[in-house]
Structure formats: C-alpha cells, structure tokens
Amino acid sequence: MDISVGMEQNIVKTQNVVALLEGADENLKNEFIVIGGHYDHLGMGGEGSGSRKPDTIAVHNGADDNASGIASILEIAEKFANQKDKPKRSIIFIAFGAEEIGLIGSKFFVKNPPVDLKKINAMINLDMIGCLDTMTKDLTVGGIGTAKEWDILLKKYSKDNYFNLQKMESGYGPSDHASFFLEDISVLYFFTGVHDKYHTPADDIEIINFDGLKHVANFAFEISNDILRNDKKINFIATEIVKSEKRRHNLKVKLSIVPDFSGIEKKGMRVDAVVKGGIAEKYGLLKGDIIISMENKKINNIHDYMNRLKTFKVGDRITIGVMRNEKKMTFILDL
Numbered sequence: 001m002d003i004s005v006g007m008e009q010n011i012v013k014t015q016n017v018v019a020l021l022e023g024a025d026e027n028l029k030n031e032f033i034v035i036g037g038h039y040d041h042l043g044m045g046g047e048g049s050g051s052r053k054p055d056t057i058a059v060h061n062g063a064d065d066n067a068s069g070i071a072s073i074l075e076i077a078e079k080f081a082n083q084k085d086k087p088k089r090s091i092i093f094i095a096f097g098a099e100e101i102g103l104i105g106s107k108f109f110v111k112n113p114p115v116d117l118k119k120i121n122a123m124i125n126l127d128m129i130g131c132l133d134t135m136t137k138d139l140t141v142g143g144i145g146t147a148k149e150w151d152i153l154l155k156k157y158s159k160d161n162y163f164n165l166q167k168m169e170s171g172y173g174p175s176d177h178a179s180f181f182l183e184d185i186s187v188l189y190f191f192t193g194v195h196d197k198y199h200t201p202a203d204d205i206e207i208i209n210f211d212g213l214k215h216v217a218n219f220a221f222e223i224s225n226d227i228l229r230n231d232k233k234i235n236f237i238a239t240e241i242v243k244s245e246k247r248r249h250n251l252k253v254k255l256s257i258v259p260d261f262s263g264i265e266k267k268g269m270r271v272d273a274v275v276k277g278g279i280a281e282k283y284g285l286l287k288g289d290i291i292i293s294m295e296n297k298k299i300n301n302i303h304d305y306m307n308r309l310k311t312f313k314v315g316d317r318i319t320i321g322v323m324r325n326e327k328k329m330t331f332i333l334d335l
Contacts, residue, residue, distance in 0.1 A: 014040065014097035014098045014104075014105065015097050015105075016094055016095065016096055016097055016105045016106075016108065016109055017039070017094070017095040017097075018092060018093070018094050018095075018109075018114070019077065019092070019093045019094075020090060020091070020092055020093075021077070021080055021081060021090060021091045021093070022090050023086065023087050023088050023089045023090040023091075023228065024085075024086035024087065024088060025088035025089070028088040028089045028231070029088070029089065029090050030090070030119060031089045031090070031119050031120075031121050031233065032089060032090045032091065032092050032115055032119055032120050032121060033089060033091055033092070033120070033121050033122045033123070033124065033224060033227055033228060034091075034092045034093075034094060034120055034122070034123040034124065034180065035073055035076060035077075035091060035092070035093050035094075035123075035124045035126070035220070035224060036073065036092075036093065036094035036095070036096055036106070036123065036124070036125060036126070036176060037066050037069030037070055037072070037073055037094075037095065037096065037125060037126040037127050037176065038066050038069070038070075038095070038096040038097070038098075038099030038100070038105065038106075038127065038175075038176055039066065039067075039070050039095040039096065039097065040096075040097050040098055040099055040100050040105075041060050041061070041062030041065060041066070041100060042060040042062065042100060042199060043059075043060060044057055044058065044059055044060070045057060045058060045059075045060050045201065050100055050101075050199055051199055051200065051201075052198065052199045052200050053200050053201065056200075056201060058201040059201060060199070060200070060201050060203065061201075061203065061204050061205075062203055063130060063203050063204045063205045063206075063207060063208055064128050064129075064130040064131050064192075064195070064197070064198070064203050064207060064208065065127070065128045065198065065199070065203055066099075066126075066127050066128060067130070068126075068128060068129050068130025068131075068208060068213055069125075069126035069127050069128065069129055069130075070095055071213070071217075072126050072129060072213065072216065072217035072220065073093055073095065073126060075217050076093075076217060076220060076221045076224070077091075077093045079221055080221075080225075087225065087228030087229050088228060088229055088230075088231075089121065089227070089228045089229075091224070091228065092114075092115070092120075094106075094109065096109070096176050099127075099175065099176055102260075103175070103176055103178060103179050105176070106176035106177075106178075106179035106180070107179045109179070110179050110180060110182075110183050117183050117185065120180070120185050121185075121186070121227060121233055121234050122147070122185065122186045122187065122188070122227055122234045123177055123180040123181075123185050123186070123187045123188075124187075124188050124190075124220055124223070124224055125175055125176050125177035125187060125188070125189045125190070126190050126216075126217075126220060127175045127176065127189065127190075127191060128191050128192060128193075128194075128198075129190050129191065129192050129213060129216045129217070130192065130207075130208040130209065130210075130212075130213045131192045131193065131195050131207060131208065131209055131212075132192045132209045132212025132213070132215070132216065133192070133193070134209060134212070136164055137162060137163050137164045137212075138163075138164050138166055138192070138193060139163040139164065139165055139166065139190065139191075139192060139216060139219075140166040140167075140168060140189075140190070140191040140192070140193060141154060141165055141166070141167055141168065141188060141189065141190060141191075142168040142170065142171070142173055142177070142187075142188070142189035142191065143168070143169075143170070143171040143173075143177060143181065143186070143187040143188045143189050143239075144167050144168065144169060144188070145169030145170060145171065145237060145239040146171040146181060146186040146187050146188075146236060146237050146238075146239055147186035147234045147235060147236060147237055148235065148237065149227075149234050149235075150186070150188060151167075153223045153226055153227075154167070154223070156226070157219060157222040157223055157226070158219070162215055163215070163219070168189075169239050169240075170239045170240060171186070171187045171239050172239070172258070172273075173189060175189060175191075177189045181239075182258065182272055182273045182287075184236050184238070185236060186234045186235070186236045186237070188220075188223065190216055190219070190220055192209075192212065192216065195207070238276065240275070252310075252312065252313045252314060253309065253312050253313060253314055253316070253335045254278070254279070254309075255278065255279050255280045255285075255309070255333070256274070256275035256277070256278020256279055256280050256281065257271045257272075257273065257274055257275065257278070257280045257285065258271070258272045258273035258274075258275070259271065259272065259302050259305060260272045260302065265290055266300075267290065267292065267300075267323070268290040268291050268292035268299055268300065268301075268323060269290065269291045269299050269300075269301055269302050269304070269305045270288065270289070270290050270291075271285060271286070271287055271288065271289045271290070271291065272287065273287055274286060274287055279333055279335065280333075283331050283332070283333045284331060285320075285322065285331060286324065288324070289322045289323070289324050290322065290323040290324075291305060291320060291321070291322055292321045292322065292323055292328075293319075293320065293321035294308040294309075294318060294319075294320055294321075295308070295318050295319055296319065296321075299321075312335055313335070314335055315334075315335065316334075316335045317332060317333070317334050317335070318332070318333050318335065319331070319332055319333075320332075320333060
C-alpha cells in the first residue's frame with residue numbers, strides 16, 4: 001500500500017515593535033542607544049521548531065526565553081519615561097521578532113534602520129535573564145571588549161557585588177546583539193544562563209527568579225542611564241568573531257566568515273561578516289558577498305555551504321563563485 005502525505009507551507013509575517021524616547025539635549029538627542037530583546041519563542045513546538053522535546057506538541061511559553069527580557073525592557077522604558085530630568089541622548093526600545101529562526105528581526109532593523117546607524121551609540125540586549133542562580137548569582141555579560149568603557153561601567157554599578165559577573169569579550173553571539181555588532185556598534189549582552197527547561201514547554205513562570213530579574217533589569221538601566229547622560233560617546237572596538245568555527249562544525253578548514261543563518265537570501269549564502277586576518281579576507285571576500293558555488297557545485301544555503309566545506313582539507317586549492325552587487329565573480333583560495 002502506498003501512502004503519500006501532503007504538506008502545506010504557510011508563510012506569515014512578523015514584526016519588530018519599536019518605540020522612541022527622545023533625549024533632552026538639542027545636540028545629543030540625535031544620538032541613540034538601543035535597548036532590546038526578542039519577543040518570539042517556539043509556538044507549539046514540534047519537529048523543526050527548535051524545541052528540545054520535538055515529540056511533545058504543547059505551548060512553549062518561553063518565560064525565560066524571552067519574556068524575562070521583554071518584561072525588563074518595559075520596566076526600563078517606564079522608568080526612563082517617568083524621569084523628570086530626561087537623558088541627553090534618545091533611546092530606541094525594540095522587541096525583535098523572529099530571533100529564534102535566525103535573528104531575522106534584528107537583521108531587518110539594521111538593514112532598514114529608521115535612524116542613521118552611525119548615530120547609534122550602543123546596543124543593550126536582554127535575552128534570558130530570568131533564571132539567576134540564587135546560590136552563585138552568575139550573570140554573563142557579553143560584548144565587554146566592544147568598548148573600553150564597558151568594563152569601567154560594570155565595575156561602577158556592581159559595587160555591591162550582588163552579581164558574580166562572567167565577562168565575555170566578543171560582541172558576537174547567538175542573539176540579537178550580534179546584528180548590531182556586525183554593523184560596528186558597541187554591544188552589551190545580559191544572560192543568566194542555560195537551564196534544563198530551555199526550549200521546552202517547562203520554560204514557564206514557575207522557574208523565574210523575580211528578585212534576580214529585578215536586579216538584572218536595574219543593572220542594565222543604570223549602565224544605560226550613564227551612557228545616555230555622558231557627553232562622551234562610546235567608541236566601538238572590533239573583537240574576534242569566531243574562535244571555534246572548525247571545532248563547532250567538525251571542519252578540517254575554515255574560511256573565517258560569519259554566514260547568514262536566517263536563510264533570507266534564496267540564491268546562495270550571504271556573508272554577514274569577514275573575520276580579520278582570515279582566509280576570506282586574505283583573498284578579497286567582503287561582507288555582503290553571496291557565495292553561489294564551491295568547486296563548481298551550487299550553494300543554495302548555509303547547509304550546502306557547510307556540507308561542501310566539510311569535504312576540504314588544509315592545502316586544498318578551491319574555486320568559489322560569488323555574486324557581488326549583481327556581478328558574478330570567481331575567487332581561488334588556498335586553504
């Protein structure tokens with residue numbers, strides 16, 4: 001007996017939710033900081049959703065990931081709005097859509113910005129900040145290497161030693177701050193850590209440490225408030241993007257690029273960033289290039305790219321086809 005199953009794909013639109021609080025200084029109000037986090041999660045779960053229990057069809061509320069971040073953004077926004085002495089700079093509050101399927105909301109924002117990206121002084125990302133361990137008080141803060149001011153501010157506003165800060169230099173990572181970092185914007189990323197309820201239906205309100213969440217939100221507020229009132233601008237520092245490309249993907253070689261994980265580009269795989277000093281930079285590949293072939297085999301997406309890369313070894317000479325500004329180009333790389 002032959003059985004056939006038909007599948008119907010429904011494409012839906014999502015949105016970013018954006019609000020602006022204008023600064024009080026006539027000159028500095030045209031500079032901005034972004035305070036953001038994603039509001040999407042995994043829906044009802046199931047195969048292909050990203051759920052760690054794909055066989056369980058049940059609502060995934062995502063209390064920690066990332067209702068905790070969104071609740072904090074709302075609290076921070078209200079606190080700023082109620083200040084009698086308004087900050088000098090303006091604030092853009094953003095709830096990003098479609099983070100879970102490739103940072104799509106934040107990527108769209110930086111590609112279609114409502115303000116000049118060069119006027120965005122910094123981006124603060126709040127993602128999974130609701131499960132602070134009551135014993136260790138570990139709080140991961142990523143991106144501290146993207147501005148020399150970050151470490152100073154972290155020390156200034158953690159004098160009571162409430163947190164055990166776990167500092168990470170890189171501004172790149174699997175959350176929305178990465179989209180801003182790749183546009184040369186200083187970032188800070190707050191995160192209380194992964195837990196066994198992550199990406200399961202059990203990530204619900206019962207696991208939230210509300211006292212810890214309040215402290216994280218206030219910490220982010222104080223740092224943001226300092227930046228907004230300081231006459232001096234935060235200066236961007238580029239940090240290393242990818243340290244473990246080969247190890248993470250079981251590769252013998254790497255091109256030292258950041259690929260587009262969103263799959264928005266349908267005619268190849270877009271290069272979201274080129275790592276300084278890597279092979280791709282050496283041979284002239286640029287951010288925004290679309291890789292369409294490797295060794296004359298077509299590349300349609302990141303999966304094709306990774307599968308092809310696995311077949312190469314150190315010492316190979318390979319040919320890569322690239323579309324750049326609608327012009328087809330060919331590069332020969334020695335790996």
